[in-house]
Amino acid sequence: MEPILMKERLARLLSVKSLVTLALTAVFSVLAFTEGVDQDFMTVYTVIIAFYFGTQSERQIQAMSGGKKE
Numbered sequence: 001m002e003p004i005l006m007k008e009r010l011a012r013l014l015s016v017k018s019l020v021t022l023a024l025t026a027v028f029s030v031l032a033f034t035e036g037v038d039q040d041f042m043t044v045y046t047v048i049i050a051f052y053f054g055t056q057s058e059r060q061i062q063a064m065s066g067g068k069k070e
Contacts, residue, residue: 017052017055021048024044025049028041
């Protein structure tokens with residue numbers, strides 16, 4: 001892998017929304033294996049994960065279409 005590509009991926013990984021998503025996923029994993037997941041936390045976690053992957057998907061769709069909105 002080229003060093004420039006690695007730097008770009010690392011920069012994207014260290015964005016705020018990525019860090020929040022990774023932190024919440026770690027908390028979710030710990031809760032799932034120990035005391036169980038509260039319904040309120042599950043709702044918040046689901047919304048954040050859906051937002052994160054939804055924005056990534058939208059960005060990929062726009063990149064494939066040349067940035068044009070339909």
